[in-house]
Amino acid sequence: MTEPSIAAATRPTKITTDREGPALLSVRGIRKEFAGVVALNDVSFELRAGTVHALMGENGAGKSTLMKVISGIYRPDGGTILLNGREVELTTPLAALDLGIAMIHQELNLMAPMTVAENIWIRREPRNRLGLIDHAELNRRTAALFAELDIRIDPDRLVGDLSVANRQMVEIAKAVSYNSQVLIMDEPTSTLTEREVEHLFRIINTLRAKGTGIIYITHKMNELFEIADEVSVFRDGEHIATRASSDLTRDDVIRMMVGRDISQMFPKVPAEIGDVVLSVRNLTLRGVFDDISFDLRAGEILGVAGLVGAGRSNIAETIFGVTPATSGSMLVDGRHVVIDTPRTAMQQGMAFLTEDRKDTGCFLNLTIQENMQIAALQSGFHRNGFVEQRRLGQECQTLREALRVKTPSMEQKIVNLSGGNQQKALIGRWLLTKPRILILDEPTRGIDVGAKAEIHRMISSLAAEGLAVIMISSELPEILGMSDRVMTIRQGKLTGILDRAEADQIKIMELVAQ
CATH class of the missing domain: 3.40.50.300 (P-loop containing nucleotide triphosphate hydrolases)
Incomplete structure (x- = not known):
């Protein structure tokens, strides 16, 4: 059976908003360390109601760490968070949700064996007179939510049967269902087609018009200038600047992100074919x-x-x-x-770097060292039936330096690395096999x-x-x-x-x- 399509329309017009309004969310002097490594250093940030605020920065700049602090996943080591001018403690993700802060993660967190409707309303299911889940009402609520967002997916469909793009839309609908004041989107278009991105932007404009404050993390410059009202740039765990998107150029953003000019994004070296x-x-x-x-x-x-x-x-x-x-x-x-x-x-x-780092690339609970060496164990790094662990470790370290994988130690679990550093470690894995x-x-x-x-x-x-x-x-x-x-x-x-x-x-x- 053909999967239901996601509705799409012409590219939405960006809504102009008032940047001078009071702050919906204020983050002041946030600090966060992991095993002595400073991930956030005295970071401050403000989000206004009815605006889209883009966060830009290299992988490992601190964007996702800050969002995990705001959404209650991490407890900060210092600083304060204010919502509508009142100081709040975001001790857990549920506490953040109860206060109206929802986050859509880059790595989707839906439960595949459950239906779309069950995923959206988990912990909030309507009950009948016997105290059992009222599935008819559950599906009715989901259908009403989807009608508002113009999403065409069967509420009774199993999430495991959906495409990644449609799962992304279900994740977005779930966050919207909380009527959140603050909605955090982490790379929401990484798996979407052009038509699906158009649809997402229509949803964002609808939420913005209702007064929702949206924090939008992306690496795509064209999206930044199309959907964002304000842009904050982070580098090495510090807040570099916040500007109106209309006051910036692509080169301005890149320069602030990396601290230097990137004159050539595609440094193609002439090669003899x-x-x-x-x-x-x-x-x-x-x-x-x-x-x-x-x-x-x-x-x-x-x-x-x-x-x-x-x-x-x-x-x-x-x-x-x-x-x-x-x-x-x-x-x-x-x-x-x-x-x-x-x-x-x-x-x-042959060597093959797969599309999906999380599901088919990284062994998330293993160290960087273990992830890099796992494909090379049968590729010449053994003698008399034993792995030459010392030589293999030295090769891993050499590749780590050559690829500039940012980590305090090769014994760090790869799950703790940013996406870009995970990718570089995976490339190192395959280069070890001498393909x-x-x-x-x-x-x-x-x-x-x-x-x-x-x-x-x-x-x-x-x-x-x-x-x-x-x-x-x-x-x-x-x-x-x-x-x-x-x-x-x-x-x-x-x-x-x-x-x-x-x-x-x-x-x-x-x-x-x-």
Whole structure:
């Protein structure tokens, strides 16, 4: 059955708000430390009713930590929080919710085995005369909420059966259902298509018109200038500045975020394109993608463009043996190979950075050291049946320094790192295996501009050293800036392969859009 679609409309017009009104939320002198590392240092911040206040900063700048303090997840080590001019203590997330502060996390927290309606009204379910949950009323309330937000999802549908985008909308509806005064959105569009982003912005404008104060964390500059009234920039745990979005340029924001100018976001190093390393012929996964053929050469970055759901990630997973192909063939260095498991792919010199850091990338309860070395344990770091732990540890440390992974210790659990530093650690994991073919699925998703530039520079340097790179990205500037050739996918079909010189945004959109 086809999943219900999310309603969409033309791009909403940004509502002009009064920046001079009284503060709805005031944060004063907040300090927070973790194991002696200062995450927030004397941070102050204000949110006004009926405004969208964007938070910008590199990964690890302190944005998410501050939001977790405001939403009651973390207790601050110093400072005060005022809501409507009255000092409050936010000891737990439930205490924050009771005071009208709700947070939509980047990593969704819905319960897959439960229905949409049950997820939205958990702890607040309507009861019948016998004290049992009144499911009819539960669904009626959900339908009314969805009608207000123009969301077209069946309230009785299991959350586990929804797409990531529709789960995001359910999470948003859940937060709205609390009638919150303050709504925190952490990277809400990271999994949404362009049409779904339009819909989200309409919801935001509706809430803003009702007087809700919205804190909006994003790494996407175009969203900042389209939806935000005010912008606060954080760097290294400190508040750098707050300005009206109308008074800023993109370069202003980047300069404040990183403390320097970034003159080249896509530092493409000229690379000598060598022989064909990987040949894919008529690769098919029944019902998902069909008849995919291309060659990949040493030193080449092959960008893969397509809309969400086009099958890009499925193609990458099949090449790496996660989901074996129904038909078709692959050749590595001209030799026919059957890749039916990731282990086989790794034996052929392949490495695969997956799209989802949390679910398929990081082992969140393991250390950075353990996460980085886990793929390399069978890649030459053993002698006489024993792992050469010292040599492996030294290699991990060398890569940590080269990739600039910000952490006080390699023994820190990877769950405590920012998203960008987690991503860099995962790239380090695969570089330890000394691959010849590197598949990167959304390598800079949810990463700030400074970390993006570092990762772009690293990818370009790896290609210059002779690695063959397949890079999937939903950001056209990234595809155009980094690729030697661009392969376009639409509804599971290969629609074109463009050389760097002929590729532009219009041509790519013509090939990927329906």
